[in-house]
Amino acid sequence: MTPAGGEGRVRAHLTLKVTAMARTPPPFAAFEWKIAWRYLRARRAEGGVSTMTWISLIGITLAVFALIATLSVRSGFRAEFVDTILGANAHASVYASAREDEFGRVVRTFPDYAERAARVAEVPGVDRAAPLVKGQVMANANGRNAGVEVFGIAAEDLAGIRRIVDPETGRGDLARFGEGLALGSGVARELGVEVGDQVRLISPEGVKTAFGVSPRVKAYEVVWIFTAGRYDIDRTRAYMPFDEAQLYFNREGVADELEVMVSDPEAVRGLAQPIAEAAGAGAMIWTWQDASGGFLRALEVEDNVMFVILSVLVLIATMNIVSGLIMLVKNKGRDIGILRTMGLTEGSVLRVFFICGAFTGVIGTALGVVLGCLFAIYIDPIFSFVNYVAGGGVWDPSIRGIYALPAKLQAGDVFSAMALSLGLSFVVTIFPARRAARMNPVEALRYE
Known part of the structure; x- marks a missing residue:
């Protein structure tokens, strides 16, 4: 072996490596989206899990809807309560000793x-x-x-x-x-x-x-x-x-x-x-916050507790994505082996199954946000319908203090619900996607 020949082989190896790197597709390439979309549309006879996908989608939609509806009612109740205090009472009262x-x-x-x-x-x-x-x-x-x-x-x-x-x-x-x-x-x-x-x-x-x-x-x-x-x-x-x-x-x-x-x-x-x-x-002062501070603090504690409870509901709904993806990985083991032998990297396989899970989370979150916003916007006719079906008396103003169930849609509440749902959906999707990416193609094709 001559030095020149060794240099030629090294040069050729580097050329092939650079060419391979140049031909390596970027992350989330078009073919990865096509494969993920094909798996999401697959029928059960083809090894698909469309039923499980629908269950995950509906679960996330309902969980996000419940979270936004609760947050909007919470914000509306506090805003209405404070507005009635400030709109009909003194902001501060000065008393004589x-x-x-x-x-x-x-x-x-x-x-x-x-x-x-x-x-x-x-x-x-x-x-x-x-x-x-x-x-x-x-x-x-x-x-x-x-x-x-x-x-x-x-x-x-x-x-x-x-x-x-x-x-x-x-x-x-x-x-x-x-x-x-x-x-x-x-x-x-x-x-x-x-x-x-x-x-x-x-x-x-x-x-x-x-x-x-x-x-x-x-x-x-x-x-x-x-x-x-x-x-x-x-x-x-x-x-x-x-x-x-x-x-x-x-x-x-x-x-x-x-x-x-x-x-x-x-x-x-x-x-x-x-x-x-x-x-x-001889003057003493008493503000509206002094008079109603205890009630407002109780509302704040209740708000935090409700957010935590409903966050658990969102987590439970997103866990259905894990179940669906695990079944999908198991059913598509042969496909994964073939794709790996054709040259797909572990990263490409991971991204394919990540797209499958994340797509369900994104669509479910979007539908939940739409339903939650519609509920907050049209809460009056919805409440009137519920009151009519129940025969009246659903809301007792002598107990609640205000005359109707209020709702106030706030961008911060909607963003919190979206961030929570999407964050959990993306995180729980990573684990089954990594399992698919690390599958040994030899083991996947051994019995095929």
Whole structure:
């Protein structure tokens, strides 16, 4: 063997190697997709597992649909609950600490409420601050009684409470608020009254006489009936002009609290200290997050638990892909041996069976996303149909607090469901695909 001859053989070997590398198809080449598609369409007589593929597809579709539907209802319920709080209640309330008046009585009122409200309204981030007079009375009409919490508020301040003055859900004439009462729809229904009817309010803290305090009874016209969207608000609340409430509840010259509305309700905690300082000495603040924080935290815990549980459902659905692929690899052992002897690499075989499993996961996820989004978008007619089939009473607002099952479709929830389903589908597909790629072609063809 001459050196020249050795160099020639080395050169030839390198040339063949470079040529082979140049002819090596790229990953996920067209023929790999064709083989995978052929296996997915194969009939059982040809060794296919189309039935198992359909089972996997349906399972993933239903799991993703359930996950998106649950996440959308969760988001909708929280959004509706928070919106009813912020749309019908103060974002922050400023109370007076206990003090003694000139007669030695312990009172919790603001005699200088106008000045305090003006200072609070000047705090950056505060939209308005309104003095309130509050009291609990018995409302009577048509021989019916109902316990009512009355809010005394000025007409211009009432106009800033979005859920109360919404013309789409309310009825009556708000321009006449100074002449009567604004009643919640639940109170009006309980008393059997409509706009223009008279309602008597009975307060145990009425006129002071030499023989004690006698109940105060006074009739008012109903000028506005509102629906705030919360059963407990509509069922117990009424609004009265501020000046009239001061007279009716013996609060001449004072206010019980200040109602504060801010630009960003979610950031109200950061404004608590500036508001308290602006309100002055003896002022205490209570935000909507303080009042409803426990419920919102419970919702958050429930959301996390539900996501974990439904994630397990998605995992179980994707495990059907593993079963289908294992059966497919077993049935296609002869084909794998032939393909390997024809020159297919382990990587090509792995990608063929990975495509088979991933295709099922992608299609199932896509169908589940479509169904979940349609459910969230058309939840009202769907819920109405379920309520009709069940004969009514499926949703009790006295227990749930809101009047209907809400749903809010959020891109983050849809993305989370898609990422979870696709991620699990791709991961579980790798193991049976690797088994197919490592199959020995000699063993596969030994008994053929």
